[in-house]
Amino acid sequence: MTQLTMAKAINEGLRRAMADDDKVLVMGEDIGKLGGVFRITDGLLDQFGAQRVVDTPLAEAGIMGTAVGLAFRGYRPVVEIQFDGFVYPAFDQIVCQVAKLHYRTRGNVKMPITIRIPWAGGVGAAEHHSESPEAYFVHTSGLRVIAVSNPQDAYVMLRQAIASDDPVVYFEPKRLYHTKGEVDLDVQLADAPPMGLARVAREGSDVTLLTYGSQVLTALDAATAAEDDGVSIEVIDLRSISPVDYRTVTASVRKTGRVVVTHEAAREAGVGAELVASVTERCFNYLEAAPQRVTGHDIPYPPAKLEKHHLPDLDRILDAVDRVMDRPNSLSGVLD
Amino acid sequence: MTHTLTPTADLATDIEDVARLLTPDGERIADPELDRWVADVDAATLRGLYRDMVLLRRIDTEGVALQRQGQLGLWPPCQGQEATQIGTARALRADDFAFPSYRETGVVYARGGKPADFVLAWRGEEHSTYNPYDINTATQQIIIGAQALHAVGYAMGVQRDGTDQVSVAYFGDGASSQGDVNEAMVFASSFRAPVVFVCTNNQWAISEPVTVQAKFPIAGRAPGFGIPSMRVDGNDVLACFAAMRWALDNARRGNGPAFIEAVTYRMGPHTTSDDPTRYRDKEEVEKWRRRDPIARVEALLRSRGEFDEAFVTSVEHDADALAAAVREAATTAKTRDPLTVLDNVYAEPHSGLAEQREWFGAYLDGFAPAAEGVRP
Numbered sequence: 001m002t003q004l005t006m007a008k009a010i011n012e013g014l015r016r017a018m019a020d021d022d023k024v025l026v027m028g029e030d031i032g033k034l035g036g037v038f039r040i041t042d043g044l045l046d047q048f049g050a051q052r053v054v055d056t057p058l059a060e061a062g063i064m065g066t067a068v069g070l071a072f073r074g075y076r077p078v079v080e081i082q083f084d085g086f087v088y089p090a091f092d093q094i095v096c097q098v099a100k101l102h103y104r105t106r107g108n109v110k111m112p113i114t115i116r117i118p119w120a121g122g123v124g125a126a127e128h129h130s131e132s133p134e135a136y137f138v139h140t141s142g143l144r145v146i147a148v149s150n151p152q153d154a155y156v157m158l159r160q161a162i163a164s165d166d167p168v169v170y171f172e173p174k175r176l177y178h179t180k181g182e183v184d185l186d187v188q189l190a191d192a193p194p195m196g197l198a199r200v201a202r203e204g205s206d207v208t209l210l211t212y213g214s215q216v217l218t219a220l221d222a223a224t225a226a227e228d229d230g231v232s233i234e235v236i237d238l239r240s241i242s243p244v245d246y247r248t249v250t251a252s253v254r255k256t257g258r259v260v261v262t263h264e265a266a267r268e269a270g271v272g273a274e275l276v277a278s279v280t281e282r283c284f285n286y287l288e289a290a291p292q293r294v295t296g297h298d299i300p301y302p303p304a305k306l307e308k309h310h311l312p313d314l315d316r317i318l319d320a321v322d323r324v325m326d327r328p329n330s331l332s333g334v335l336d
Numbered sequence: 337m338t339h340t341l342t343p344t345a346d347l348a349t350d351i352e353d354v355a356r357l358l359t360p361d362g363e364r365i366a367d368p369e370l371d372r373w374v375a376d377v378d379a380a381t382l383r384g385l386y387r388d389m390v391l392l393r394r395i396d397t398e399g400v401a402l403q404r405q406g407q408l409g410l411w412p413p414c415q416g417q418e419a420t421q422i423g424t425a426r427a428l429r430a431d432d433f434a435f436p437s438y439r440e441t442g443v444v445y446a447r448g449g450k451p452a453d454f455v456l457a458w459r460g461e462e463h464s465t466y467n468p469y470d471i472n473t474a475t476q477q478i479i480i481g482a483q484a485l486h487a488v489g490y491a492m493g494v495q496r497d498g499t500d501q502v503s504v505a506y507f508g509d510g511a512s513s514q515g516d517v518n519e520a521m522v523f524a525s526s527f528r529a530p531v532v533f534v535c536t537n538n539q540w541a542i543s544e545p546v547t548v549q550a551k552f553p554i555a556g557r558a559p560g561f562g563i564p565s566m567r568v569d570g571n572d573v574l575a576c577f578a579a580m581r582w583a584l585d586n587a588r589r590g591n592g593p594a595f596i597e598a599v600t601y602r603m604g605p606h607t608t609s610d611d612p613t614r615y616r617d618k619e620e621v622e623k624w625r626r627r628d629p630i631a632r633v634e635a636l637l638r639s640r641g642e643f644d645e646a647f648v649t650s651v652e653h654d655a656d657a658l659a660a661a662v663r664e665a666a667t668t669a670k671t672r673d674p675l676t677v678l679d680n681v682y683a684e685p686h687s688g689l690a691e692q693r694e695w696f697g698a699y700l701d702g703f704a705p706a707a708e709g710v711r712p
Contacts, residue, residue, distance in 0.1 A: 025496075051495075051496050052496075054492075056523070057519070057522045057523055057526055059515075059519040059522060059523070061485070061515055061516055061519055062485055062516075062519030062520065062522065062523050064485075065482065065484075065485020065486060065488075065489060065516055065519070065520070066485050066486075066488050066489030066492060066520075066523050067489060068485065068486045068489055069435075069485060069486040069487060069488055069489020069490035069491070069492065069493065069503070070489045070490070070492055070493045071489075072433075072468070072474065072486060072489070072490050072493070073433075073489070073490045073492075073493025073494065073497070074493065075493050075496070089515075092479065092482070092516075093482065093485065093516075096479045096482060097479070097482055097486070101475075102680055102681070102682070102683055103463070103680050103681050104463040104464055104475055105463075105464055105467070105468060105475055106462065106463075106464070106679075106680050107679070107680040107683065108467040108468060108469065109468055109469075109474075109475075110683050112683075141681055142681055142682070144682070144686075164683075164684060165683035165684055166682045166683050166684055166686075196686075196687055242688070243686055243687045243688030243689070244688070245687065246687075246691075247687075
């Protein structure tokens with residue numbers, strides 16, 4: 001085991017994947033000499049050369065469309081979108097081509113493309129640099145969507161994504177880039193949990209708290225705080241948000257009878273809406289309270305000085321926990 | 337030099353400012369740039385190109401008829417564009433890779449597409465029938481211009497593999513306005529990718545004339561990206577063949593991309609759902625009818641005594657047989673089992689879809705079996 005930051009774990013994941021398979025290449029803006037604006041691709045150019053570490057023109061549709069062509073030719077491109085808010089020019093290629101080509105060609109053409117997106121807020125960035133666009137991709141059939149929350153998952157799930165014959169959108173939370181954790185760099189991918197499996201990050205008995213990516217640490221903090229208050233929260237790190245591992249989710253909900261979902265993205269038609277609907281369908285008779293969502297507001301991402309009022313923090317999560325526990329909360333008397 | 341650059345080319349509407357080897361009357365004329373690329377073209381090759389164009393027109397005629405008879409949901413006619421499609425596609429090597437758009441029926445035909453491949457997608461049975469790797473041709477693209485980037489990416493792969501294959505991006509005058517096509521030219525130029533851009537300027541993007549997309553000839557844009565280009569008579573199969581050989585040779589020798597604007601005309605509607613009488617004059621269509629790509633090759637072959645009755649009969653026979661096969665492919669098509677609608681969304685097992693498959697299968701099984709001879 002090695003102590004690594006999440007940023008370094010992703011870097012190592014890329015390095016190992018490229019060393020293992022010479023069809024793997026990385027492409028994106030500023031990823032060569034600079035090593036990417038977050039230095040995630042640091043050192044790869046020196047090790048693998050410009051044919052496999054491609055500094056592209058500043059055109060996201062162009063990056064994604066040429067990645068499709070490379071995949072046609074048998075390559076496994078790993079695309080870096082520089083920031084979450086820059087992915088939209090590539091949206092057409094992702095939705096109409098990357099996601100559909102395998103279906104369109106009846107399985108003859110595979111699209112083993114990994115789309116890495118530095119993601120979400122909490123880092124005091126300028127506009128368009130803190131967004132949570134995951135629901136667009138979750139809604140798109142043909143894609144797999146994962147979000148990592150710790151260095152070990154970041155390392156293993158990136159390698160699993162690259163090894164997958166399906167296109168994978170890989171969300172990496174910017175504000176967790178410098179969190180450290182133990183990473184087993186020599187783990188056999190076959191022995192590691194598949195990327196589609198959720199993880200019970202903390203066991204509990206009163207409330208199931210569903211989350212992913214950037215919110216996992218906040219959720220764990222909330223669980224710790226709730227414990228002092230006598231409430232036992234089970235935190236589930238979904239890891240994969242398309243597909244969702246409902247086996248793990250429903251087992252937890254049937255045990256606790258209460259569900260809170262939290263994510264940074266806006267509420268309306270977000271991943272939380274899907275989770276709550278699906279959990280309700282599957283566990284209706286087990287529920288003791290209406291499931292609650294703790295999300296970003298339904299607003300464009302706010303200016304950095306105000307982002308703390310947008311991001312769902314520990315207190316907002318605990319407020320929702322109070323709601324499902326039928327304890328005094330911010331809505332007491334408001335909705336009755 | 338002056339640092340204020342101004343457009344110097346003629347207007348996009350000038351259809352005579354093109355490189356040409358065959359006049360509309362079928363006279364073989366010299367062209368200093370194109371001649372050397374067709375020096376080896378003999379009567380047999382010319383006859384082959386003629387035959388291909390006649391067969392393509394028959395596929396197209398059959399497609400329109402099948403749609404009118406309710407056998408196809410839609411058909412995008414390519415009449416008038418036979419020389420562009422056949423001339424460029426026949427210049428390719430089998431191991432080159434083409435990325436055609438939905439109207440490039442002739443490219444799929446020339447690459448080895450089978451009768452079912454021309455019609456089953458338009459019937460709605462499949463999104464595509466052929467395996468792209470069997471004929472080194474991508475599924476015909478419907479999103480305007482998206483495939484230009486795929487062709488460049490494929491060419492970048494070819495570069496990394498160190499072979500001398502070339503990929504080809506086919507798109508139209510409308511697509512030339514798309515970001516994807518322009519980004520494709522940036523990537524191709526910056527990486528010197530072995531790709532050929534074939535822009536079929538058929539004058540119309542559904543109802544919008546080319547002048548909405550371009551004030552000056554589209555071929556004039558490529559040099560701005562650092563890409564050599566040629567504007568050819570798209571109704572002259574010999575010129576298209578020659579220009580494509582020039583562009584392919586350029587790419588094979590490691591010089592990167594080249595661009596061809598083939599100036600032609602969409603004689604029919606955009607698709608069978610379109611009504612071109614609402615937006616264009618009959619006179620314009622008639623003017624282009626006199627520039628027919630097939631008639632001029634026939635005239636050339638006649639003038640050289642190569643258009644004998646045996647040849648004509650054999651081409652007619654082949655065209656009849658192909659049309660019959662296309663018709664049979666459409667009319668005998670069997671719609672897939674309903675549960676297969678869930679197939680191939682993913683290459684690997686997917687828990688969400690597995691669950692939906694289980695439910696949908698059980699749901700379908702809940703219906704009584706269809707009576708004998710009754711389609712479910």
